[in-house]
Amino acid sequence: IDDAGLMREGLCALLRTEEGLEVVGAVANSTEAVRAAAASAPDIIVMDFAAATRSGLEAIATIRRHWPEAHIIVLTNRPDDRLMDAALHAGVEGYVLKNDSRTELISAIRHASEGRRYITPSVAGRVVSGYIRSQAAVTRRNGPESLSDREREVMKLIAAGYRTREIAEQLSLSHKTIEKHRSNLMRKLGLRSATAVAAYAIANGYVVL
Template identity: 25%
Template sequence: MDQQIRLLIADDHEIFRDGLALMLSRQPDIQLVGQASDGRELVDMLENVQADIVLTDLKMPRMDGVTATRLLLQKNPLLKIIALSMFDEEDLIVEMLEAGAKGYLLKNADKQEILEAITQVYADNIFYCKQTSAKLATMIVKSRFDPQRNKEKVSFTDREKEIIKLICLQFTAQQIGEKIFLSKRTVEGHRTRILEKMNVKNTAGVVVFALKNNLIKEEDLL
């Protein structure tokens, strides 16, 4: 990467925030430009600090992440925001996406997923946490959030549609291959092309895309 990603973290849990900041400050591609302890401080800080990406908690004192996101994107529509969430905050995650966030992470995400989220969102992709539940995927699909807006429609072969359904049902490449009589390697090739066509990076992204585009029904996931 030619230039560092300027990152700002907002979270009212000091120990969590400091730990995250320490880990991210060690990454050569990331420049940590600030830490905020609540939404109000985050908004104020960005008056004086330039950031490419904001990692922000959803629930914070004085101003929550959703309100801060709306305010920040009114001032700077190019700012990219990733929500940090607890596992039981599906409604707030959907609100954040509707407010303009480009992705979300559960707070127990591992280092690799956090770094992937940052690089993907920096590249202007949507990032869905890999631990996305079927319930949350369905809520995202039913919301006003539309990641495919202004993008060309893509088509899939019958074989790809078959594999998409099995990916959504959490089948591994090995299991899919055994079910439809293909080698694991062939299935992995199909999966790579499917993710490229959908412009998503993981199974959660496939599920949201498939639901949004009627390639799978909500009841199929239950």
């Protein structure tokens, strides 16, 4: 999804050269995207997020509501904190900058196809910095020593981009048990989202970018 024709055509041409990827549609805006998704049911949606935040978020919400299996990757011109936070909280699987390399976009698509999140390293650094600024007091009060070994393990997998179902499979535990561990560790650390958990894990050395 991109309102710039040349950008849209160039992106399609690039993706068609990648083995295992098939381009099923290219549209200019979120309204067309919703219609196109209904017709082609894509696995991955790469969308420009440089336009109005509200329309982009509405498109994400609509796609999530009607096609929950579709994975959304945001491709944007700048690492704007407001847009980044809005996109991540809306539940996108990938966040890539337009001045990143081709490798970054392909990595995001591959990760999303496996049900894993991908944030380009340049943006991931901003997530961590923002986390450190906003959560410093909580971090001092509720350190990693308050977590159980299992909660640390779950935290690392969340930070690596795995979803609850996949974590349950990896650890041979039930979905409900993983949800409980996730809820407990977020409560102990004063965190409210998977993005914040990932930032905490990176900031405290549990995950290396």
